[in-house]
Amino acid sequence: MSKTHLMRRGTTLAAALLSASLVLTACGGDSDDDTADKTTGTGSDKPAGTQSVKAGNGTVEIPADPQRIVTIGNTNLPFIDLGGKPVGVTEASEAELDVLPEDQRTVYEAAEIVGSSGGEIDVEKLAALKPDLILVQFHSSDWDKVGKQLETIAPTVYWGLDTEWKAFADQIAEAGNTADTLKQQKAEYEEKVTNIKETYSKIIDGTSFVDVSRGDWSDPGTFYIADIGCSEIARDDIGLDLPEAAEGEDPLAYESLPFEQIGELSEYDAITYPVDADGKPTEPFTAVTKTNTWKSLPAVESGRALGLFCPGNNSYGPVNQYLDSLDSALATLSGKQ
Structure with a gap:
């Protein structure tokens, strides 16, 4: 399954691809009935209006309906995708912002920047929020x-980079109180997956695919075979026959391949590659499409090279956009069977 950190290659890929809990105390009488009514209704010692969540930094007591949320690192865009409106965020790359729906970008830009996407956080600025x-x-x-500094400011929920994306979305929605939006996004996701699998079952079962890509971090004259990110969704959830690394090995995407090896892609029936929201090859991948070797590939010459738009793979909104793109791409193969 997709990991949120696997959108990046190696350490560079992780950069491009990769307490004092606030207690809301009830006021009022001290009777047992009062206590039960003003906690969670269970008569426990849990403070009113709070819930416990499990995270990478342990079990954290957080507000049940938080109003002023700061998102750091990879939580920025998934929380906004779920309808959240953070008061503070860390920096996102222009490439990440460019593929956001306009309303989500507006939400992001309305928040205060409290630091970089890594650990360079302006703690005083964050606390002032x-x-x-x-x-x-x-x-x-x-x-x-x-981490410890953040926990002294407010209840802090931390996830490691190896958190599977669906679990990540579930847990952000739980912590950020956006479960209704998550439920809707999940229903759309399941409907899209089911529809694609049923509509294109013959193509899925009878076609060998390879997903190739290139990032702005890639060395000149190189590309890579993508077996992580959105490629994982196509392989694991849809069932496309796509190459992947052997168990226990680094992802294929971590290995840069010279343009001289583009010709080896001829062994696959169909090729997928990255495009932007307008359906044009992404700027880094354009260098691949300009080579004569690419142009002469059987899949390219026969119209079986498919551009796919993958705005992200760590929350349901962008994944659903990817599935729409995949649906349209597979439809073009239907007439070529």
Whole structure:
């Protein structure tokens, strides 16, 4: 399954691809009935209006309905995708912002920038926002650097980079109180997956695919075979026959391949590659499409090279956009069977 950190290659890929809990205390009488009514209704010692969530930094007591949330690292865009409106965020790349729906970008830009996507957080600036919840996902070394400081400001929920994306979405929705939006997104996701599998079952069962890509971090004259990110969704959830690394080995995407090896893609029936929202090859991948070797590939010459738009793979909104793109791409193969 997709990991949120696997959108990046190696350490560079992780950069491009990769407490004092606030207690809401009830006021009123001291009777047993009063206590039960003003906690969670269970008569426990849990403070009123709070819930416990399990995270990478242990079990954290957080507000049940947080109002001032700061998102750090990879939690920024998934929380906004779920309808959240953070008061503070860390920096996102222009490439990440460019593929956001306009309303989500507006929400992001309305928030205060409190630091970089790593552990370089302006703690004083963050504290001045008076958050009642902080959501964090970045490298464990960054957590080691600033985690304890964050926990002294507000209840802080931390996820490691190896958190599977569906679990990540579930847990952000739970912590950020956006379960209704998550439920809707999940229903759309399941409907899209089912429809694609049923509509294109013959193509899925009888076609060998390879997903190739290139990032702005890639060395000149190189590309890579993508077996992580959105490629995982196509392989694991849809069932496309796509190459992947052997168990226990680094992802194929971590290995840069020279353009001289583009010709080896001829062994596959169909090729998928990255495009932008307008359906044009992404800027880094354009270098691949300009080579004569690419142009002469059987899949390219026969119209079986499919551009796919993958705005992200760590929350349901962008994944659903990817599935729409995959649906349209597979439809073009239907007439070529």
